[in-house]
Amino acid sequence: MKIYNTMTRKKEDFVPIRENKVGIYVCGPTVYDYIHMGNARPMIVFDTLRRYLMYKGYDVNYVSNFTDVDDKIIKRAMEEGVPSVEISERYIEEVKKDMKALNVMEATTHPKATEEIPDMIDMIKVLIEKGHAYEVNGTVYFRTRSFPGYGKLSKKNIDDLEAGHRDIKVAGEEEKEDFLDFVLWKPKKEGEPSWESPWGEGRPGWHLECSVMSKKYIGDIIDIHAGGEDLIFPHHENEIAQSEAANDVEFARYWMHNGFLKIDGEKMSKSLGNFFTIRDIGKKYPLQVIRFFILSAHYRSPLNFADTLVESSKSSLERILNAMSKLKDAMDYAEEKEVSAKEKELLEKIEEYVTKYEAAMEDDLNTADAISVIFEMVKFANSSISSANAKIVVERMYAVIGKLCDILGIITETETEILDSEIEALIQERQAARKAKNFARADEIRDVLAGQGIILEDTREGVKWKRA
RNA sequence: GGCGCCAUAGCCAAGUGGUAAGGCAGAGGUCUGCAACACCUUUAUCACCAGUUCAAAUCUGGUUGGCGCCUCCA
Numbered sequence: 001m002k003i004y005n006t007m008t009r010k011k012e013d014f015v016p017i018r019e020n021k022v023g024i025y026v027c028g029p030t031v032y033d034y035i036h037m038g039n040a041r042p043m044i045v046f047d048t049l050r051r052y053l054m055y056k057g058y059d060v061n062y063v064s065n066f067t068d069v070d071d072k073i074i075k076r077a078m079e080e081g082v083p084s085v086e087i088s089e090r091y092i093e094e095v096k097k098d099m100k101a102l103n104v105m106e107a108t109t110h111p112k113a114t115e116e117i118p119d120m121i122d123m124i125k126v127l128i129e130k131g132h133a134y135e136v137n138g139t140v141y142f143r144t145r146s147f148p149g150y151g152k153l154s155k156k157n158i159d160d161l162e163a164g165h166r167d168i169k170v171a172g173e174e175e176k177e178d179f180l181d182f183v184l185w186k187p188k189k190e191g192e193p194s195w196e197s198p199w200g201e202g203r204p205g206w207h208l209e210c211s212v213m214s215k216k217y218i219g220d221i222i223d224i225h226a227g228g229e230d231l232i233f234p235h236h237e238n239e240i241a242q243s244e245a246a247n248d249v250e251f252a253r254y255w256m257h258n259g260f261l262k263i264d265g266e267k268m269s270k271s272l273g274n275f276f277t278i279r280d281i282g283k284k285y286p287l288q289v290i291r292f293f294i295l296s297a298h299y300r301s302p303l304n305f306a307d308t309l310v311e312s313s314k315s316s317l318e319r320i321l322n323a324m325s326k327l328k329d330a331m332d333y334a335e336e337k338e339v340s341a342k343e344k345e346l347l348e349k350i351e352e353y354v355t356k357y358e359a360a361m362e363d364d365l366n367t368a369d370a371i372s373v374i375f376e377m378v379k380f381a382n383s384s385i386s387s388a389n390a391k392i393v394v395e396r397m398y399a400v401i402g403k404l405c406d407i408l409g410i411i412t413e414t415e416t417e418i419l420d421s422e423i424e425a426l427i428q429e430r431q432a433a434r435k436a437k438n439f440a441r442a443d444e445i446r447d448v449l450a451g452q453g454i455i456l457e458d459t460r461e462g463v464k465w466k467r468a
Numbered sequence: 469g470g471c472g473c474c475a476u477a478g479c480c481a482a483g484u485g486g487u488a489a490g491g492c493a494g495a496g497g498u499c500u501g502c503a504a505c506a507c508c509u510u511u512a513u514c515a516c517c518a519g520u521u522c523a524a525a526u527c528u529g530g531u532u533g534g535c536g537c538c539u540c541c542a
Contacts, residue, residue: 029542038541155472156538228542257542262535269541304480308492309492313480314492315492368490369481372491383506446502458503
């Protein structure tokens with residue numbers, strides 16, 4: 001498979017370090033609030049990458065952290081007057097709920113920063129020993145200029161950074177040797193969570209945790225490191241500096257970054273009031289629709305989020321679901337018989353679609369193209385596959401579309417739901433009315449059920465219903 | 469100021485040298501008691517200008533417009 005590597009700015013053939021094994025590290029959220037649409041994009045995109053690699057037979061070690069010690073968490077805790085651990089634990093649980101609702105698989109490991117402090121201290125010690133870090137008044141800084149490759153991911157050169165920096169001085173800057181140096185360990189302030197360290201009580205800097213956790217749970221070299229494009233600088237640049245300075249080996253082979261999500265054409269931000277949490281969106285749309293919507297564009301493109309676009313995705317997804325529902329019915333009625341010569345061609349055609357789908361996914365996870373292949377299959381199924389075919393043919397069609405959707409994390413399997421007896425009775429009454437050509441009554445019942453979110457469809461095999 | 473990205477039909481969105489996938493919406497038709505589902509038909513020369521080439525949406529240069537990072541951020 002080809003992956004666009006931010007480091008080289010090119011699509012490269014993906015070759016894992018260890019045969020058939022892939023280690024993926026995705027920077028996870030800071031848990032101080034419900035996750036929003038922007039957080040969801042990398043979760044969904046890289047979960048899809050993971051699912052595809054698993055489908056290809058790779059053993060995927062997927063690590064994604066929870067940043068559970070951070071200024072924003074502390075601020076929130078102070079506002080609510082509770083310990084910050086209460087905030088982080090609460091939102092880790094909420095984030096997990098949202099991820100589940102988005103059908104994002106649980107990571108192999110979900111490390112938390114606060115549980116990895118000893119390893120972070122060890123890495124800082126190594127960096128100090130090697131001359132890549134130094135301590136001033138309880139703060140440990142990374143000596144950025146001591147790492148020659150600094151800027152290689154974001155393609156920034158140190159002198160440009162210096163020029164751009166002059167206007168934006170930060171407090172405490174005087175004590176640093178160099179403005180480029182960033183914090184590995186910061187001393188405790190009153191009321192903040194802290195840990196013992198050789199440099200006094202304090203807490204780790206943000207960039208350090210990812211270097212430490214990826215090393216611990218994947219190894220010194222990781223196959224794929226992923227996250228939002230805004231993390232390229234400074235977060236990922238700093239991770240590279242820390243890890244490569246400490247471990248003396250390349251940090252990550254492939255860097256993948258998803259594009260930003262915009263709201264009605266504008267950047268999402270709290271001040272613009274266009275900040276949407278997954279929790280709120282879930283009240284308006286099935287989150288499956290959101291997942292489908294996000295995957296309908298290439299992951300590196302900016303993606304605009306607007307109601308009309310989601311509505312459109314909802315209709316699109318229904319087309320797939322309708323086709324699957326029809327296939328399921330066809331399976332029930334299809335006979336187990338010999339596959340005819342003509343049907344053999346149908347089976348071959350199905351495999352051609354699979355090949356085409358895989359080619360799309362192989363090309364830097366082109367989910368938009370892959371989805372278009374699914375729609376081609378849907379059309380093919382709707383027009384060429386029916387209960388008149390041998391059962392095995394129908395089953396294959398159903399299984400293939402189901403599997404290809406599953407790789408995208410789209411659930412097509414609908415569990416058979418039992419309607420309550422009252423609704424069931426109304427449907428029966430309507431059927432009787434139709435038989436008696438009392439269409440006024442039949443339509444009236446259909447309207448009543450529609451009002452309750454039950455949509456009826458009359459098919460040759462009888463009445464079908466679905467939720468609006 | 470530095471680094472980088474994008475511009476394809478009413479909307480969304482693939483396509484990186486050989487004469488434009490797919491979806492939504494719209495129009496016409498078939499099926500249906502009607503509707504829904506489904507099926508058939510129908511809707512673009514790819515921001516603009518110049519160049520390279522037998523051939524460009526696809527390469528090069530320029531113009532215009534939009535966006536991101538450089539500060540916490542997915």
